Amino acid sequence: MMVAAVMMLGTSGTALAATPTPGSRSWEADTRTDLFFGGTRADGSAITSAEFERFLDADVTPAFPEGLTWLPVHGQWMGGKQASYLLILLYPESNEQADRNIEKIRTDYKHQFGQMSVLRADSTDHVSF
Numbered sequence: 222m223m224v225a226a227v228m229m230l231g232t233s234g235t236a237l238a239a240t241p242t243p244g245s246r247s248w249e250a251d252t253r254t255d256l257f258f259g260g261t262r263a264d265g266s267a268i269t270s271a272e273f274e275r276f277l278d279a280d281v282t283p284a285f286p287e288g289l290t291w292l293p294v295h296g297q298w299m300g301g302k303q304a305s306y307l308l309i310l311l312y313p314e315s316n317e318q319a320d321r322n323i324e325k326i327r328t329d330y331k332h333q334f335g336q337m338s339v340l341r342a343d344s345t346d347h348v349s350f
Contacts, residue, residue, distance in 0.1 A: 248347040251311045254323055257296060257340035258330055260304040268334050273306050280329050284322035285310055298338075311348060 260268045270293065281289060289310055296305040312319050327339040 248349050250314060250345055251348050252314050252316070252319065253344050253346045254310045254312075254319075255340075255342045255344075256308040256310070256323070256327065257294075257342075258306040258308065259296070259298065259334075259336050259339075260293075260306055261301075263335045267304065268306075272334075276330065276333065277308075281308065281326055284326065285312065285319075287312070311346065314345070 258268075258273070260273075262268060273291070277289070277291060289308060291309070292307045294305050294307045296303060310319075310323070323341065327341065330336060330339050
């Protein structure tokens with residue numbers, strides 16, 4: 222099943238929550254973490270979708286079993302363009318274990334695939350399921 226979400230951005234680029242209509246579900250504030258994973262090893266070989274999915278299955282899903290979203294994307298870092306992967310995690314602000322899990326995911330990816338960095342961007346989103 223595919224779920225589509227629409228997010229409106231304010232003039233500052235921050236997410237704005239849509240106003241719930243009468244009878245709609247209530248909105249909750251969740252932390253959103255975007256992780257950007259390089260898709261090319263130091264030797265120039267690609268990290269395939271299958272390899273990335275195995276990493277998700279072994280390292281990410283056990284830490285975030287409620288769900289996640291990942292996308293193949295294109296990026297540029299330090300002057301080089303490369304295929305990359307974007308992982309989007311939404312979790313309650315009260316999840317005290319999330320930060321430790323995310324840092325472990327970043328460290329594991331760097332070690333497994335010879336990456337220098339995994340970009341992390343956190344924000345607060347208003348969500349309704």
